[in-house]
Each structure stands twice: as structure tokens, then as C-alpha cells.
Amino acid sequence: MTTADRHECAAALVAAGRPAVVLELGCGNGAALALLVERLPTARLVGVDRSATALTRAAQRLAEPVRSGRVTLLRTAAGGLDLPDGSVDAAFAVDVNLFWTGTATPELATLRRVLRRGGVLHLVVAPPAPNPRVRAGMETALQGAGWTTTAVVERGAVVAVSATPA
Numbered sequence: 001m002t003t004a005d006r007h008e009c010a011a012a013l014v015a016a017g018r019p020a021v022v023l024e025l026g027c028g029n030g031a032a033l034a035l036l037v038e039r040l041p042t043a044r045l046v047g048v049d050r051s052a053t054a055l056t057r058a059a060q061r062l063a064e065p066v067r068s069g070r071v072t073l074l075r076t077a078a079g080g081l082d083l084p085d086g087s088v089d090a091a092f093a094v095d096v097n098l099f100w101t102g103t104a105t106p107e108l109a110t111l112r113r114v115l116r117r118g119g120v121l122h123l124v125v126a127p128p129a130p131n132p133r134v135r136a137g138m139e140t141a142l143q144g145a146g147w148t149t150t151a152v153v154e155r156g157a158v159v160a161v162s163a164t165p166a
């Protein structure tokens with residue numbers, strides 16, 4: 001599984017829903033957002049990361065769509081995310097391990113708050129080798145926080161779980 005594959009998987013899942021406003025939590029250097037800039041030409045994209053280094057790289061990669069206002073990059077941890085309630089159509093995260101290694105309680109609470117009714121969250125993780133604990137961990141965290149899993153995609157080592165707040 002290459003970096004491009006996991007970002008491609010996430011971008012395909014998100015773009016399929018034709019969302020108007022998309023949030024990526026833990027956007028890193030902005031690789032997945034760059035794919036969505038191409039695939040969702042009218043969508044507004046918000047990338048969030050707590051790392052200044054990651055956001056600097058994302059800002060370089062996405063300089064033009066940031067300038068035009070299509071992409072907004074925010075440096076914050078998930079818990080401090082200052083977006084209005086119900087303002088996001090689709091949210092996603094790629095290789096943000098807290099969603100399968102623990103309960104992700106504050107992060108899932110924030111995502112629940114900012115997603116509109118019927119909005120969807122896609123969690124994509126690409127471990128170095130197939131690891132059944134990844135899917136199980138994500139589904140357990142989601143279920144524990146009151147989310148309903150709507151789809152699971154497993155392609156090689158990559159696991160994508162889609163869910164909506166119950």
C-alpha cells in the first residue's frame with residue numbers, strides 16, 4: 001500500500017457523496033485534499049492538523065486553492081476545532097491512529113458536532129501489513145461513541161470505515 005493508494009481511497013470515498021463542505025482531520029501535508037480540489041471543483045475544503053510542520057507543507061502544496069478561498073487550513077487539535085455546528089457534509093481522516101488505538105472520545109464528539117444531520121465520516125488507515133485490529137479498533141471506537149457504521153472497504157492492508165452519527 002503506497003501513500004498515494006490510501007489518499008486515493010479516501011478521496012474516492014469522500015467525492016462519491018458530492019459533499020459541498022469537507023473536513024479532513026489530521027490533513028498532514030495535504031495530499032488527500034489536493035486530490036479533492038481536483039475531484040470536487042465547487043466544494044469548500046477544510047484541513048485541520050495540530051502540527052505546524054504538517055500545515056506548512058500543506059500550505060505549500062495547496063497554495064493556489066488556499067489563496068482562492070477554496071481550501072482553509074487550521075492549526076488546532078480536534079478538540080479545539082472552531083467550526084459551527086452542522087456545517088460539514090463529509091469528514092475524513094487518513095492514518096490518524098487514535099481512531100483505532102483508543103476510544104477517540106473527544107475527536108468523535110467534535111466530528112459529531114460539526115457534521116450536518118446525515119453527514120458521513122470516513123476513517124482510512126493503511127498499516128504496513130494487513131492488521132485485523134485496525135478495523136476492529138475503528139468499529140469499536142465508533143460504536144462506543146454512538147456512531148453507526150455504514151460501509152467498510154478493505155483493499156490490501158488499507159481499511160476504510162464509513163459511519164454516521166446515530
Ligand SMILES: C[S@@+](CC[C@H](N)C(=O)[O-])C[C@H]1O[C@@H](n2cnc3c(N)ncnc32)[C@H](O)[C@@H]1O
Nearest residue numbers: 026027028049050051054076077078094095096
Ligand atoms: C500519520 S499522519 C497522517 C497525515 C495525512 N493524513 C496522511 O495520510 O498523509 C497523522 C496526522 O494527524 C495529525 N493529528 C493526530 N492527532 C490529531 C488531533 N487530535 N488533532 C489534529 N491533528 C491530529 C498529526 O499531526 C499528523 O499530521
